[in-house]
Amino acid sequence: MKDVWKFARWSSGLSMDLPVDEWKSYVLKKWSLLPLSIQVTVSTAKSLSAIFLQCSSHLQPEDEIFLKRLSSSYLVEKDPDAPLFYREEGNRKFQRKDYKGATVLYSKGISHSRPNTEDISLCYANRSAALFHLGQYEVCLKDIIRAQIHGYPERLQPKMMLRKAECLVALGRLQEANQSIGSRESVITDSRQVRLATGLFPVVSLLNHSCSPNTSVAFINTAATVQASQQIVKGQEILHCYGPHESRMDVAERQQKLRSQYFFECNCPACQNEKHRTTARPRWEAFCCNSCRATMQGDDVLSCGSRSCTESVSRDHLVSRLQGLQRQVGVAQKLLRSGKLEQAIQQLLECQRDAESFLSAEHIVVGRIEDDLAQAYAALGDWGMSATHLQKSLRMVEVRHGPSSIEMGHELFKLAQVFFNGFAIPEALNTIQKAEKVLSVHYGPWNDEIQELQKMKSCLLDLPPIPVGPSV
Numbered sequence: 001m002k003d004v005w006k007f008a009r010w011s012s013g014l015s016m017d018l019p020v021d022e023w024k025s026y027v028l029k030k031w032s033l034l035p036l037s038i039q040v041t042v043s044t045a046k047s048l049s050a051i052f053l054q055c056s057s058h059l060q061p062e063d064e065i066f067l068k069r070l071s072s073s074y075l076v077e078k079d080p081d082a083p084l085f086y087r088e089e090g091n092r093k094f095q096r097k098d099y100k101g102a103t104v105l106y107s108k109g110i111s112h113s114r115p116n117t118e119d120i121s122l123c124y125a126n127r128s129a130a131l132f133h134l135g136q137y138e139v140c141l142k143d144i145i146r147a148q149i150h151g152y153p154e155r156l157q158p159k160m161m162l163r164k165a166e167c168l169v170a171l172g173r174l175q176e177a178n179q180s181i182g183s184r185e186s187v188i189t190d191s192r193q194v195r196l197a198t199g200l201f202p203v204v205s206l207l208n209h210s211c212s213p214n215t216s217v218a219f220i221n222t223a224a225t226v227q228a229s230q231q232i233v234k235g236q237e238i239l240h241c242y243g244p245h246e247s248r249m250d251v252a253e254r255q256q257k258l259r260s261q262y263f264f265e266c267n268c269p270a271c272q273n274e275k276h277r278t279t280a281r282p283r284w285e286a287f288c289c290n291s292c293r294a295t296m297q298g299d300d301v302l303s304c305g306s307r308s309c310t311e312s313v314s315r316d317h318l319v320s321r322l323q324g325l326q327r328q329v330g331v332a333q334k335l336l337r338s339g340k341l342e343q344a345i346q347q348l349l350e351c352q353r354d355a356e357s358f359l360s361a362e363h364i365v366v367g368r369i370e371d372d373l374a375q376a377y378a379a380l381g382d383w384g385m386s387a388t389h390l391q392k393s394l395r396m397v398e399v400r401h402g403p404s405s406i407e408m409g410h411e412l413f414k415l416a417q418v419f420f421n422g423f424a425i426p427e428a429l430n431t432i433q434k435a436e437k438v439l440s441v442h443y444g445p446w447n448d449e450i451q452e453l454q455k456m457k458s459c460l461l462d463l464p465p466i467p468v469g470p471s472v
């Protein structure tokens with residue numbers, strides 16, 4: 001009841017019976033009195049804002065009096081309840097796929113919102129979604145920026161970033177789309193792959209899929225480049241991954257994706273291996289024995305894989321230990337973010353000791369702890385310690401994602417930076433070379449990281465040579 005009443009009030013105040021005709025005839029009369037030269041300037045202006053500027057320079061005090069009289073009986077103030085109301089009404093239209101109607105309602109919500117509030121940012125964000133469906137990509141991008149300027153909530157950011165990337169793809173601005181989605185995160189191992197768009201590439205389409213491919217495909221505007229990601233011997237089939245990669249999804253998820261999107265049953269070596277391996281989990285999810293460090297095996301009750309060891313424990317117990325550990329890592333990350341570096345390091349070292357007693361050496365959480373330790377030491381300027389921990393994290397990324405994966409490229413890039421900052425010149429040059437090699441398989445030469453690597457390299461090569469020989 002309340003909503004209906006409000007809607008009626010706002011509608012009447014905003015659009016239904018505005019004194020448009022009275023204002024129109026007033027303006028027409030004014031227009032006819034303007035000198036011809038001004039009429040020409042106004043009517044040939046290039047944009048709406050140029051027309052507005054021209055016209056407003058001809059406003060006289062009597063026009064203002066007329067406008068005030070016209071609007072005196074209308075509600076012109078912002079109503080604090082209106083943004084939520086219009087947003088919800090807009091969402092209802094949106095669900096019914098009435099995107100135009102939704103856009104109008106979100107705009108009304110915006111007109112009633114105060115700047116720098118969640119209200120206004122949500123209205124802009126929702127309007128950007130409606131505009132996206134209407135194919136108004138340029139305006140959609142503008143609304144995304146507006147939503148961010150007015151403090152769009154952090155928790156909703158990923159969804160909007162994806163929309164931004166989709167808009168950029170639709171506009172053919174692939175490089176920017178790529179940058180807006182891959183922008184680097186501190187825990188690189190968490191980065192996800194997101195399907196942005198579908199393109200038709202007749203030649204590349206001839207390549208068969210493998211969940212463990214030997215090439216990587218990069219897109220430069222409308223051209224696709226296929227590069228080998230490992231040695232391919234003469235006569236060996238060239239394979240690329242249609243999306244579901246063995247290092248990012250388990251076999252069941254991959255099979256489901258490939259069936260629903262490409263209508264085939266994948267029988268690549270990776271899938272065959274995983275299908276036949278019934279109980280064992282990948283190394284990055286495995287638990288290990290508390291007494292002998294061998295991998296634990298089994299379903300509900302896990303027993304040690306080593307024959308000489310009798311250790312056994314329930315999976316529930318290990319899972320709850322893992323959850324406890326993850327909470328402790330979370331505490332350390334909070335300390336890290338608030339700049340309490342020494343405390344963060346202490347907390348992380350404790351987590352590391354705990355992890356060693358029940359997780360495999362390549363476990364994801366172990367890798368995350370190493371990565372956080374590397375970050376904490378880097379923040380302290382202790383580049384040597386930072387490099388030591390980063391190298392451990394790097395080995396785990398390699399196990400999980402493979403030596404020529406994007407994830408590996410990002411880790412190598414970080415390590416190159418750490419060596420560079422610590423003036424470890426040969427190590428830096430060596431790592432820069434590896435990082436460049438891996439990243440250039442996945443990205444073109446315009447990539448920010450590759451360019452930064454090249455800058456680092458030329459900087460190191462320009463350094464005066466270090467004197468060699470006995471120092472006494």
Ligand SMILES: [Zn+2]
Pocket residue numbers: 210211212254266267268269270271272
């Ligand atoms: Zn497969």
Ligand SMILES: [Zn+2]
Pocket residue numbers: 289290291292293294304305306309310311
């Ligand atoms: Zn054991």
